[in-house]
Amino acid sequence: MALEGVQLLEHLRTPALTVSNGQVSFANAAAKALLGAHIAGQDVRIAIRDPDAVAVIMSDTGGTANVSGLSVGGSEWEIDVFVLGNDERLISLYDLSVQVSVARAHADFVANASHELRTPLAAVFGYVETLLDTRAGGDEATREKFLKTIRHEAQRMQALVEDLMSLSRIEAIKHEVPSDTVDMVVVARETAGEFRDGTEIRVEANCDSAEISGDRGQLAQVLRNLMDNGRKYGKAGGPVTVTLEATATGWLLVAVRDEGPGIAPEHLPRLTERFYRADTSRSRAAGGTGLGLSIVKHIVERHRGRFDIASRPGKGTTASMMLPLRKN
Structure with a gap:
């Protein structure tokens, strides 16, 4: 040459x-x-x-x-x-590693989403067909039982579709750094007040105000997901404790802790993967879609923060995030 x-x-x-x-x-x-x-x-x-x-x-x-x-x-x-x-x-x-990896992840995602939808959809069809049989559909107690099951499965599908749409919206704007001023102490207290099922949710903070640059709706969604996980998988009736600690180094630590049975260590690295569940039967029974922690991770990363989960069997679970405080 x-x-x-x-x-x-x-x-x-x-x-x-x-x-x-x-x-x-x-x-x-x-x-x-x-x-x-x-x-x-x-x-x-x-x-x-x-x-x-x-x-x-x-x-x-x-x-x-x-x-x-x-x-x-x-x-x-x-x-x-x-x-x-x-x-x-x-x-x-x-x-071609990135393209191949993205294509593989997309294929896995579609396969998992299809599987998650297929299960409740099959149940709905099965119960509807049974109700169409005059022998079963004519019995009031049986009809009421089956209709409640159909409603439950339909709600599962609705929750999954909503989480899929939420994840899609978050990924579409993940490179856009949010700039609104958000007081995380206020958001945490307001979000905790949404839970009225008897679960004790405590909010503790070392400051009266902790402002960050963020998307208020997304940050409320993060806290709602984490509090809801603590309520579902923690000790019955609570407590779920939310702590906010503003540090001298310019960061805000937000931790959501429950006193439940905890999570085995082999599951911890994979909890933010889409559709991954440490306990599949318990998660589905509680109405989980397997996407909540993936959504949390994406939102925290969009806010230039870090997300972590720590747990020990029998000692409860703590989900925490570090977010940069807004500079005045």
């Missing part, structure tokens, strides 16, 4: 290399960072240890090949080969 071409490849951010007579004759800085500085002069079959890719590189027509794990385990790359001459090839490498 001419000197001008080599200089041009050197300035590309895309990994690129040339192969002459089966050996790497040139590798730009991006290629060396990916495959190692030692690849210059190396046999291409050793530099790129993938039979399909090597076959395309050594072919007379060039082409493309996909390679897995070229940089790290799980990574996906596309190799484009252009034939410069009888014995010389130009190779470009493109990282």
Whole structure:
């Protein structure tokens, strides 16, 4: 390859290399960072240890090949080969890891959402068909029991659809930093007052006011989700304790603690995954959609904060977030 071409490849951010007579004759800085500085002069079959890719590189027509794990385990790359001459090839490498990961996550999400909707929908159809049978539908007690079950399953589907829409809206604006002034002490006390089912929800703060730059509706949604989790999965009747602590370093710590049975440690890293449940039967019985903590995490990240869950079996669970205080 001419000197001008080599200089041009050197300035590309895309990994690129040339192969002459089966050996790497040139590798730009991006290629060396990916495959190692030692690849210059190396046999291409050793530099790129993938039979399909090597076959395309050594072919007379060039082409493309996909390679897995070229940089790290799980990574996906596309190799484009252009034939410069009888014995010389130009190779470009493109990282497809993000696109593949997003596509896989999208497919998993659709599959999980479909499964979550299919279960209550099947129950609704089953009970409706039973009610259409005059032998069952004509019995008042049976009809009332089945109609209550249908309503419960319909409410499950409604909650799931609402959470899916909420998650979609949050993801659509996740890169927009909210700028309204929100007093988290006021929001916490107002949200706690929404629960009137007998659960004791305490709000404790080390300050009268704690202002942050945020989206009031989303922050209230976070607190509502966390308080509701404490109510559902904590000790019957409460208490659920919400503490707000403004620090001298410019952060606000908000923690929601229950005194329930706690969560086994192996579940903690996955609790914010969509549709993940530590206790599937208990979550569904309580009306959970499996999306609440994922929504919380996305909202906290949009507010440039950090979210964490700590728990010990038999010692309760604490969900906490750190949010930057508004600078006056």
